[in-house]
Amino acid sequence: MSGFDLSAILGNPEYAAMLLHGIEITFVIFIGSWLLAMTLAILLLGLRFSPLRFGNPLVAAYVSYHRNVPTLVQLMLWYFGIFTLMPEGLASWLANHNAETIFAIIGLGLCQAAYFSEDLRSGLRSVSPGQMEAAQALGHSYVSAMRFVIMPQGIRNALPPLVNHSVSLFKNSSLALIIGAPELTHAVKEVENLSFRTFEIYLIGTVLYLFFSLLIMMVGAYISMRADPARAARA
Template sequence: MSGFDLSAILANPEYRAMLVHGVEMTFIIYAGSWILAMSLAILLLGIRISPLRFAEPVVKGYVSYHRNVPTLVQLMLWYFGIYTLMPQGLTDWLANHNAEAIFAVIGLGLCQAAYFSEDLRSGLRSVSPGQMEAAKALGHGYVSAMRFVIMPQGIRNALPPLINHSVSLFKNSSLAIVVGASELTHAVKEIDNLSFRTFEIYLVGTVIYLFFSLIIMGIGASVSMRTDLAGRGRR
């Protein structure tokens, strides 16, 4: 099939429906994995700054594993390995409830939590030790000082890397194709197989990923600006 014809993709209602479904599934996977990653990152940070002796080595091991093993391999381990070792009843339930998307969320979320936790830890470490002393001088206890003085500054300092890793997580959602999740990249590949318009459909997919990545970056920049202004206003 010769000649560039973008309308062959965009004007086809079946292809448009597949793309819309792919975008919806991409954001389901992205949102689910982001929530899991941030929740776990906060937990890991809390464990790491706790006085427990065994805590830091355990968190360091978790972070080291997830930062040094490719995300693609982790997804395949979850879906093609751990999934097959689960009880039959559980695997049947997962199979009836989009197991591919569920394991994509788990794999991506657990992996991204390692990066988010390091971002948050770096943000906290960048807060001057004098801030804690000043908070205690004003009558705050440790928990109160962390909640109202240290954590707000630490999160504000951590926003730039958190935004970057949030965009990376959105792009890494495309890796869910390896476990059969019907996200955007999967839809693009299926449309390519049906239409034989390889350049056109991959161009559309590229533009969609770029568009939403820029939106996420814009939202992140807006949040960062607002928190920075709010922080200056309290000084």
């Protein structure tokens, strides 16, 4: 074997199938962890703004933990630690239903929720307090003003960091390799072991990650433009 030959990878049905399966699992992890992260972020945001005295310190502690402990360590804690402490029946069920992918979604989703919640909080804080006063002067209740006036502006302001962190989440899905999830990086490594075409397969993996990351950024830019009436009108 010598020379540069992409067809040795792309033209092999077995290798191509492994890469396609890796892409599929990568998006399962990305979409699943994104949905989990956004759901938790909204709950954390509600808890932070609630009148409960322990709400803000509790959320602050959650955010501090997930922002200061490496994501890789969190994934390992879930899979090699918490997984082993689960009841035997539950652990057996998870082992038979792609436990690695499930724990990758849980670990990444819990971690990313901390970043999403801070993005949403910053977006809300950037809305002028006068907006609430004006809405209430027009007859809106607090809940109605938050729903129809404050939240739309806050989410629109939070879109750029949310998109950036979504791209980071997609790239961090590669960390699931360490717990054995059969995502794209895992597939690239397996193909490399079988083909010995190190440069070619890592080049393909790099191009795939670049392509999908740029695609996510383009979708985010489109959503940001549509959410901004002024930019949408100019477009």
